[in-house]
Amino acid sequence: MKYMVTYDLMETVRNTNQWLGASAKALASYPAFAMLPNPTVQWMAAWGDVTERSFERMVAKPDWGIHSFTCDDGKDHLVSVETVVERPFGDLIHFAVQGRPAASRRVLLVAPMSGHYATLLRSTVVSLLPDCEVYVTDWKNARDIPVSCGKFDVEDYTLYLVDFMRYLGPETHVIAVCQPAPLTLAATAYLAEQDPAAQPRSLTLIGGPIDPDATPTDVTDFGRRVTMGQLEKTMIQQVGFKYKGVGRKVYPGLLQLASFISMNMETHSRAFTDQIQRVALGEASDHDKHNRFYDEYLAVMDMPAEFYLSTVERIFKGREIADNAFTVEGSPVDLGKITSVAVKTVEGSKDDISAPGQCVAALALCTGLPPEKKASHLEEGAGHYGIFAGRSWRNNIRPLVLDFIDANSGGQDAANTTAA
Structure with a gap:
């Protein structure tokens, strides 16, 4: 997994999900769909909104926001x-x-x-x-x-x-x-x-x-169970051509995030499902509790x-x-x-x-x-x-x-x- 193709594949998956979310949000937001009283359209827009924001956060450094x-x-x-x-x-x-x-x-x-x-x-x-x-x-x-x-x-x-x-x-x-x-x-x-x-x-x-x-x-x-060879083989990749650190060996932030989420998969799944529902009902806001937490939690960096x-x-x-x-x-x-x-x-x-x-x-x-x-x-x-x-x-x-x-x-x- 230490080669650039693996790193680029993860970034491709992230980028694709961000694009799918943006596309779903844009499509479901067409004025013409407002004539159709179908909750599926609202849910689609909400899913797109939450998905786009979630995957976009993963490559953005948060601002300190202390003014x-x-x-x-x-x-x-x-x-x-x-x-x-x-x-x-x-x-x-x-x-x-x-x-x-x-x-x-x-x-x-x-x-x-x-x-x-x-x-x-x-x-x-x-x-x-x-x-x-x-x-x-x-x-x-x-x-x-x-x-x-x-x-x-x-x-x-x-x-x-x-x-x-x-x-x-x-x-x-x-x-x-x-x-x-x-x-x-x-x-x-x-x-x-x-x-x-x-x-x-x-x-x-x-x-x-x-x-x-x-x-x-x-x-x-975990540190006791795995060998250093196993860690290097499964966790270390090389930065792809998209970034200035091309070729540098890293423990990718996206891979770390996958590990974080897998430890509490049920909790995170429920949190995102509930947020989609809140967005669909118009009850969510840009700085609500969910967004404040996940804006930071999903923003990961390569080590x-x-x-x-x-x-x-x-x-x-x-x-x-x-x-x-x-x-x-x-x-x-x-x-x-x-x-x-x-x-x-x-x-x-x-x-x-x-x-x-x-x-x-x-x-x-x-x-x-x-x-x-x-x-x-x-x-x-x-x-x-x-x-x-x-x-x-x-x-x-x-x-x-x-x-x-x-x-x-x-x-x-x-x-x-x-x-x-």
Whole structure:
């Protein structure tokens, strides 16, 4: 499956379904059909509308959609997204609030590179903006990166984070969400040994697989069941001629999406059937609950093959982070070298992706860190998404994270109030 023809075949299927949806919508919308009181015509138009939008989303990067918010002065302030560090595989972006004095809390939000864009953290960013200067790792779609830019594996990812932390300086507070947690911990340890003056003040790890075997899930079981050869043969393809990354080996976003949907096929099928019915009855809207969710969920990106394969091999199978045996460019990265960066872990009791126990394992690995610099929180009743973007995050976890940041802000003003 690693050849371009397979990649192009998937894109052809997607494009064809988008065209079929657009055609059905256009045909059923002819004025002449309005004279025929047949619900089949309305259903056809609704099916076309939902189908076109669904398949069109799959190749479009969602917009952040954060344009303004009301500050403490009672005025609406515009928000602009600025690229402050530009790299081939990912940029460091800043959400600049126009007309507001710089917030004392500087936060680097490390987004996952796991099939979806960084915009998956939109609500997390919105919740932090009133109290923080927010920077986010904005990873790029591998299909759009020319082969001439070279490889990108877990070591390259770690060095990107090192560069971003160096750019932001030592007064930074890092929050890593899910997949990047192990590599963010490694990047912090790398700085602790190589460039101590550039270390962040604190590190918050949310629902990440520091030790995947601490509490096995379907995700970790899958990593154990398959061999690396099987993964490369069944998951890796080459980008077709339609995109700038032609020839680059990737784990295609469309293939990832198929896996996501297959895990809850009945739920997704019901959701789309219900949406078609709502469109036919005129009860749907452009930004209703269904569209808000699936506009993000269906927007997938290709992952560099070497990053995906090295993540499975080194983080899940080899447990290099869990065993403190990770290396970057041949040099060992000792997590015990972290001695001054405060570390907090956050887990959800109902997280079925990174189950409780996997993330908190980070604290035991930081053998050089005094107990007063370690903290953990288990959110009862929260699933994976809820611990960084849902009600649990907004009402319970976010205030705790801001308190943790303030308690470890050094020379910064620790008297900031945490908005509810």
